[in-house]
Amino acid sequence: MIRLLIVDDHPIVRGGLRGAFAGEPDIEVAGEASNGREGVERAAALAVDVVLMDLRMPVMDGVAAIAALRASHPEIRVLVLTTFDGDADVLPAIEAGATGYLLKDAPPDELLRAVRATAAGEVVLAPWVVERLVGQVRNPVRATLTDRELQVLRLVADGASNRQAAARLFISEASIKTHLLHIYDKLGVRDRAAAVGEAYRRGILTS
Structure with a gap:
């Protein structure tokens, strides 16, 4: 039993x-x-x-x-x-x-x-x-990104501005900027374009 x-x-x-x-x-x-x-x-x-x-x-x-x-x-x-x-x-x-x-x-x-x-x-x-x-396991960097950071990264990859991303996620533009800074740090890049490119290169984002 x-x-x-x-x-x-x-x-x-x-x-x-x-x-x-x-x-x-x-x-x-x-x-x-x-x-x-x-x-x-x-x-x-x-x-x-x-x-x-x-x-x-x-x-x-x-x-x-x-x-x-x-x-x-x-x-x-x-x-x-x-x-x-x-x-x-x-x-x-x-x-x-x-x-x-x-x-x-x-x-x-x-x-x-x-x-x-x-x-x-x-x-x-x-x-x-x-x-x-x-x-x-295959992509340990992805595991370090939070769900919210992945959401922000996907919106940025789709061409959304900080204001547009904030509106879509119902958070402030300041929060978007903070998430982006964390993403840059984790991916070892300095700007949005580099973050998106690096994310695709590592398989974090897929087309």
């Missing part, structure tokens, strides 16, 4: 997930938690095998909770189940010790397979996560 803990700050989500496992003969929902700190405490108290962990929660977020569980109870496996698919969310969760990463819109049968595989000690990553991780 796989003992499962659901950690999510939305009661409706927790209820839906509990229902998804109802009737499964080999999976028991041992409990729920509404934030990361409560999740860490309940995981230990309930002696669970797998934790379904959301990432963005109050009190303690998912990444911090994963790291805490990894340090205190490494035998408990964590499967991230979240709505967030940005690079800034995936890698920190895996580095913290998550053994799987799925989005909440995954089909129920995929979720069931993932929980069983996680309990068996397998690494469970959605195909898009694998693609991103492989891309970061």
Whole structure:
């Protein structure tokens, strides 16, 4: 029997997930938690095998909770189940010790397979996560650019001015200039044209 803990700050989500496992003969929902700190405490108290962990929660977020569980109870496996698919969310969760990463819109049968595989000690990553991780290994510079910096870089490559980029991203022109300075520093260039050229050369941008 796989003992499962659901950690999510939305009661409706927790209820839906509990229902998804109802009737499964080999999976028991041992409990729920509404934030990361409560999740860490309940995981230990309930002696669970797998934790379904959301990432963005109050009190303690998912990444911090994963790291805490990894340090205190490494035998408990964590499967991230979240709505967030940005690079800034995936890698920190895996580095913290998550053994799987799925989005909440995954089909129920995929979720069931993932929980069983996680309990068996397998690494469970959605195909898009694998693609991103492989891309970061092949192109470590891309991994250093934040999602926002990549957005700015793409707009600049499309010919947008600072004002146009700011309007598209709903931020100030000063923020655009700051992002560009960070991009220049990371790519080792001095201006917009050089940044775009270097980004294409390194495969950070593709035509």
